[in-house]
Every structure is written in C-alpha cells, then in structure tokens.
Amino acid sequence: MVEDSVLDRAYAALADPTRRRLLEALRDGDARITDLAEPLPMSFAGVSRHVAVLEAAGLVQREVRGREHWLSLRPDGLTGAQRWIDEQAEFWSARADALAARLAKKRAR
Template sequence: MVEQETQRLDAIFQALGDATRRQMLLALSEGERSVSQLAEPFDMSLAAASKHVKVLEKAGLIRREVRWRTHTCRLEPGPLASAHDWLGFYERFWTDRLDVLDALLREENANRKKTPKEGDKT
C-alpha cells in the first residue's frame, strides 16, 4: 500500500516537474481542451504534445476521452490533492521550525534591549 502511494506520488511530481505540463494543467483548470488546443501555445508538434498528455494521464492528473477523432482532456484534481497533502506535512514542519526561530530571535532582541551597552549610564 505504501509502495503504491509512493509510486503514485512519484508519477505526480514527475509530471509536475515540467513547465509545459504545468501550463497544460493550468489551461485544463479553465475547462476541457483537445490535445491540439493544449499544444497550441507551445512550439511543438502534436506528437510531442501527446507525449506530455500521456505523462499527465499516467499520473492520473487528467482524463482523456476520444470523441470521434478528437482526444479531449479534462483535469482530474484528486491526485493534486494527494500531492498537496504530502507537501502539507513539510509546510507544517518548516512553519514550526520558523516559529521556533522567530521566538528565539525575539527573545534575543528583548535581551539586547535589557542589557546596557558599553558607555551607557545605569
């Protein structure tokens, strides 16, 4: 079960690791698009766009449906939620660490204000 989840996250992050695929997902967030429409903003062949679509599809980030001769894609948000949950752990981890650092710096700053400087009259 854990191995399956690891493989799923690996596929998601691999798919998200490419700027072209992220732009395709952004376009799909606005609604369904054909593979041709997804390829349009990029300087690439339809075959190259189709390879990007296959990576997104393998990761479960999109669903492709064939309608006559047109391949229509739509966003599948579930896997993005899984990635978000995984990243959420590290967000909490770093937030906690930064909160500790903030407290230490505030304490150090308060101690500096309490300690008289050399040459100050007490």
C-alpha cells in the first residue's frame, strides 16, 4: 500500500494545469526555470511557487548551476501514484470478473 502523504502530494501537484504543463515541458530534457516561465501568463514568482510544489511532490529536482536554477524530471516521481492506480485497477478488475461470473451463473440456471 502506498503512503497517503506521497499520493496526496503527487495528485495535488498534478491537479493544476500549470504544473502539468511544466512537467510536459521537462519531458524534452532539463530546463532553466526562467525558460519554463517565459511562455506562461504569470510572474516568475508564481512559476517558482508551482515549481516548489512539484519539488515537494518529488516530481522534479532542482540543480543550481552558477546563478541558474535547472529543473529535471525525477523518473521515480510518479511511482507511488502509479502503484496506487495499479492496485485500484486490480481490485476493480477482480470485482468486475466476479460480477461477470455471477451473472453467467445466474443466466445458466
């Protein structure tokens, strides 16, 4: 079972479209926060707050190179969320299979 706080942070981070857009931009590779902020219709400080949420959720990591702050995706950042989704899918699939078997048995009578 996945720890609730890990899930809460991951799903809270993913709930915001700006944060999802930042994650999508990082799929192409590392980027400076300045470059990520440029196309967004908000202040640099606003983007920095979004980045802080992504960092707290373990979805990105920051590296300071000189005066520049670079971000990269953390490959294992969504592991906990994916594990929870897989557990739920397995549970509901088993329930659906049990229901189908019960209905088939009922029809056979």
